[in-house]
Structures are given as C-alpha cells and as structure tokens.
Amino acid sequence: MNYLLGIDASTTATKALLINTNGDVVAVASTEYGFETPHPLWSEQSPSLWWDGAIASIRELLAQTGVDPAAISGVGLTGQMHGLVLLDEQGAVLRPSILWNDQRTAAQCDEIRRRLGKSRLIALTGNDARTGFTAPKILWVRDHEPPIYARIRHI
Structure with a gap:
C-alpha cells in the first residue's frame, strides 16, 4: 500500500x-515549540525549529506505524505565512x-505608503502595507540591522 505524508510547520508546532x-488517517504526530518575544511587539522564531520538528514528527509517524518510507508516494507541505527568513550566500540563516x-x-509600512501612495500600492498588490507582511520586515532589517541586511542573498 502507498501512503501520503502531510507536514504543517506552524507557529507553535x-x-x-x-x-x-x-484517504484514511493512519497516524498523526506533532512536535511543539515556542516563539520568542524579545521586545514588545516582536515575534521571532528559529527556522531550525521547523526542520527539527518535521524530522521528529516524521520519525514518530514511522515509529507508530512501521511504514517503510519508500511506501510514501507523495508529500504535501504547508506552513505559517509571512515569516521572513533571511539567508546568506551559502544558504545559512542570518x-x-x-x-x-x-x-x-x-x-516601514508608513514609508512604503509614502513612497508609493496607498492607492497605488493597493492597485499594484491588492493590499495595504501591513506590519505582518514581508516587505516592511525587510526594510526594518535594512534600517536596524545593516550588517545583516548587507549579507542577504536569499529570502
């Protein structure tokens, strides 16, 4: 029998x-983790938690079921939206x-609106600038962490 594997890397697990x-559920597993709030309004998380969580959860599924990994014929992946992950030239997390x-x-949202105009921004993107979106976060790193910003090669 073949199996399908679904993975969801969310904010908390x-x-x-x-x-x-x-379409029958054979097994489920979850690996929980937290996120950091080092300052008011901030929310950060190490991307390694997602990878480590996926490995642990998949191993748990296989241990529960004894399914041979070669019998998994498809993988679906989903995760939290708008998390900014910055990588250097070698693909290391910055x-x-x-x-x-x-x-x-x-x-930074105000800067985007000021430069583009709110109406034009919405016409171009379908959205206003929002604090949880990716572009303002990139600008925040530019403004507050210039050495990291200078090393960004992949987002």
Whole structure:
C-alpha cells in the first residue's frame, strides 16, 4: 500500500499526518515549540525549529506505524505565512525569522505608503502595507540591522 505524508510547520508546532491512498488517517504526530518575544511587539522564531520538528514528527509517524518510507508516494507541505527568513550566500540563516504576528514595522509600512501612495500600492498588490507582511520586515532589517541586511542573498 502507498501512503501520503502531510507536514504543517506552524507557529507553535510542526504536525505530520500519514494517510493511505484511500484517504484514511493512519497516524498523526506533532512536535511543539515556542516563539520568542524579545521586545514588545516582536515575534521571532528559529527556522531550525521547523526542520527539527518535521524530522521528529516524521520519525514518530514511522515509529507508530512501521511504514517503510519508500511506501510514501507523495508529500504535501504547508506552513505559517509571512515569516521572513533571511539567508546568506551559502544558504545559512542570518537571524531568527520575523513571524507573521510581529508588529514592529509600523514606520516601514508608513514609508512604503509614502513612497508609493496607498492607492497605488493597493492597485499594484491588492493590499495595504501591513506590519505582518514581508516587505516592511525587510526594510526594518535594512534600517536596524545593516550588517545583516548587507549579507542577504536569499529570502
């Protein structure tokens, strides 16, 4: 029998689900973790928690079921939105991820609106500048962590 693996790397846990090709749930596993709030309005998390959580949850599924990994014919992956992960030239993480619920970027949102105009911004993107979105976070790193900003090669 073949199986499908689902992985969800969320804000508080990485969850894994194994189903058979009939759609029956075979097993579920979850690895919990937290996020940091080092300053008011901040929300950060190490991306390694997502990777480690996925490994632990998948291993737990396999241990629960005894399923041969070769019998897994497909993998679906989902995760939290708008988490900024900055990588250097070698693909190394430069700083903790700034999460979707982080609210530190009000000044950068104002800058985006000022430069583009709110109406034009909405016409171009379908959205206003929001503190949880990625572009204001990149500008925040530019403004507050220039040495890290200078090393960004992948987002």
